[in-house]
Amino acid sequence: xxxxxEEIAPLLAExxxxxxxxxxxxxxxxxxxxxxxxRDEIAESLVGMAGELPEANELLEAVRSERRLxxxxxxxxxxxxxxxxxxxxTGRTLL
Numbered sequence: 001x002x003x004x005x006e007e008i009a010p011l012l013a014e015x016x017x018x019x020x021x022x023x024x025x026x027x028x029x030x031x032x033x034x035x036x037x038x039r040d041e042i043a044e045s046l047v048g049m050a051g052e053l054p055e056a057n058e059l060l061e062a063v064r065s066e067r068r069l070x071x072x073x074x075x076x077x078x079x080x081x082x083x084x085x086x087x088x089x090t091g092r093t094l095l
Contacts, residue, residue, distance in 0.1 A: 050085035060089055 062069050087094050
């Protein structure tokens with residue numbers, strides 16, 4: 001990466017009527033790393049157990065009917081677990 005002085009030097013040289021010195025060729029941008037997902041069997045089994053909650057079917061029906069809803073009173077990772085279960089059951093993105 002060029003320092004601010006190196007980036008502006010050619011512009012200043014042109015302004016003063018001098019030709020800028022050619023600099024080194026820019027380095028190519030490396031390709032982004034591929035995402036790696038590891039499966040956690042315990043976490044997978046816990047998400048499946050969310051469907052056994054008494055309120056789960058009612059919540060799933062509300063999400064499938066595309067009604068707006070809010071769930072309150074969940075703490076810690078319970079929100080993520082419930083959102084994960086709903087996403088897997090419906091097959092769509094949830095906010």
